[in-house]
Amino acid sequence: MNVLGIISSKKDFEIIEKEIIKKGTNVKLIHLNNENIINYQNIKFDSLFINEEIVSNKDIEKALLKICSNLKYIVINMDKNIDLSVFNKIYLNIITYGLNHKCTINPSSIKEDFIMISVQREILDRSGEIIGIAEKKVKNNINLDIYGNILIFLVEILYKI
Numbered sequence: 551m552n553v554l555g556i557i558s559s560k561k562d563f564e565i566i567e568k569e570i571i572k573k574g575t576n577v578k579l580i581h582l583n584n585e586n587i588i589n590y591q592n593i594k595f596d597s598l599f600i601n602e603e604i605v606s607n608k609d610i611e612k613a614l615l616k617i618c619s620n621l622k623y624i625v626i627n628m629d630k631n632i633d634l635s636v637f638n639k640i641y642l643n644i645i646t647y648g649l650n651h652k653c654t655i656n657p658s659s660i661k662e663d664f665i666m667i668s669v670q671r672e673i674l675d676r677s678g679e680i681i682g683i684a685e686k687k688v689k690n691n692i693n694l695d696i697y698g699n700i701l702i703f704l705v706e707i708l709y710k711i
Contacts, residue, residue, distance in 0.1 A: 551578050552576060552596040552597070554577050554580070554595065554596060555590065555593075555595045555597070555598045556579055556582065556599045557582045557583060558581070558583075558602045559602060562695075562698045563579070565693050566698055569702050570702065570711065573706070576709070576711075577596075577705065577709050580593065587604075587613050588610065588613045590613075591617055595620065596623075597621060597625065598617060598624045598625070599704070600625065600626045601697055601701055602630060603632055604632060604633070606636065611636045614637075615640065618637065623642075623645055624643070624644050624645070625644075625701070625704055626645070627646075627648055628647065628650055629650065643674075645673060645704065647701075647704065651670075652670075655700055655703070656670065656700075657696055658685055660690070660696060662690065662692075664687050664688060664689055664690050665687075665688050665696065665700075667685065667686050667687075667688055669681060669683055669684050669686065673707075673708070675708050676708055676710065686703070686707075688703050
């Protein structure tokens with residue numbers, strides 16, 4: 551089973567987790583935040599999804615470095631105010647998402663029922679297959695903002711669920 555850490559609001563995490571569980575998957579999601587991240591530093595995560603700002607201090611940076619030491623992916627919302635300097639210390643497979651057209655993943659069209667998500671660069675999924683540059687139409691979960699919808703899309707394509 552793949553263990554994924556998701557740094558987000560509690561409300562968003564619960565909706566994301568519900569959507570992923572509905573698909574009957576082999577991933578376990580763990581909600582991380584400033585208050586609990588230190589408690590999870592000894593868990594071996596496969597990926598870390600950062601969808602919300604982290605208020606950094608030395609203990610949190612140390613915990614993040616420990617968590618990142620074994621990651622397959624780190625996925626970062628570039629529209630949030632996230633201090634990336636802690637990640638400069640180790641080599642990571644980074645995937646970015648947000649409204650910025652320079653991100654790896656961004657929305658190209660947002661409608662009430664669906665979102666067109668653009669994959670700007672090739673990505674290797676968990677099984678080593680290439681996800682090519684393309685646009686994908688995904689259902690818009692109206693209970694989540696655009697970032698939560700993109701996060702669900704990324705979990706789906708990276709872990710083939």
